[in-house]
Amino acid sequence: MTSDFTRSRERMVDLIASRGSRDERVLAAMREVPRELFVPPHMQDFAHEDAPLSIGEGQTISQPTIVAMMIEAAEIGPGSNVLEVGAGSGYVVALLSRIARNVYAIERHRRLGEAASERLARLGYANAEIRIGDGSKGRPEAAPFDAILVSAAAAEMPETIRQQLAMGGRLIVPVDEDIAGQALQRITRRGEDDYDVETLAKVQFVPLVGEG
Numbered sequence: 001m002t003s004d005f006t007r008s009r010e011r012m013v014d015l016i017a018s019r020g021s022r023d024e025r026v027l028a029a030m031r032e033v034p035r036e037l038f039v040p041p042h043m044q045d046f047a048h049e050d051a052p053l054s055i056g057e058g059q060t061i062s063q064p065t066i067v068a069m070m071i072e073a074a075e076i077g078p079g080s081n082v083l084e085v086g087a088g089s090g091y092v093v094a095l096l097s098r099i100a101r102n103v104y105a106i107e108r109h110r111r112l113g114e115a116a117s118e119r120l121a122r123l124g125y126a127n128a129e130i131r132i133g134d135g136s137k138g139r140p141e142a143a144p145f146d147a148i149l150v151s152a153a154a155a156e157m158p159e160t161i162r163q164q165l166a167m168g169g170r171l172i173v174p175v176d177e178d179i180a181g182q183a184l185q186r187i188t189r190r191g192e193d194d195y196d197v198e199t200l201a202k203v204q205f206v207p208l209v210g211e212g
């Protein structure tokens with residue numbers, strides 16, 4: 001029997017596709033991963049709205065359309081080694097784990113990071129691992145990465161993180177533009193110190209808080 005949540009997930013994915021997402025692997029992962037289990041219980045009925053939702057500690061699970069855009073832009077394949085900075089609820093980590101080979105993530109709020117790790121273990125996303133700490137310096141021990149998603153807004157281009165890209169690797173990061181929001185950038189590593197920068201969209205994320 002198809003549950004109400006399964007149906008509302010399908011509606012959410014139809015909406016995301018109608019807004020321009022074309023990557024079938026991303027859409028399939030979004031159909032499969034139960035977003036309703038990544039939000040607080042009293043929010044479950046809103047879990048498939050195309051909106052960010054509060055997850056506690058002043059943080060949010062990001063808007064599904066933006067999540068789809070970021071993962072699609074990162075061009076992740078089944079062999080990819082991937083990093084997410086700002087794991088929050090673990091929802092993006094779960095999506096990435098359906099698409100990539102290995103997923104490394106980092107979250108600065110211990111309570112959120114531990115809850116996300118337990119959730120991923122319970123749901124069986126075994127190729128993903130969340131560490132608690134400051135992700136503004138990336139995760140050098142697991143680099144180089146084919147793709148890096150930064151899910152919080154950086155004041156400027158995070159230099160240490162981009163150096164953890166493999167050659168040809170893609171970093172997707174919202175970088176502060178003005179008081180009203182950020183430019184979502186795709187930074188592709190072309191050589192040792194050679195990066196292409198493209199702006200994908202105007203977005204609004206909670207800030208990246210950390211040394212790097």
Ligand code: SAM
Pocket residue numbers: 059060061062085086087088089090091092093106107108109112133134135136151152205206207208209210211
């Ligand atoms: N992708 C997450 C999800 O699927 O639920 C939502 C990310 S939320 C918009 C941004 C997250 O980045 C917050 O949980 C916040 O605590 C975290 N964050 C901010 N600065 C950080 C840092 N320096 N290192 C690690 N996490 C950080």
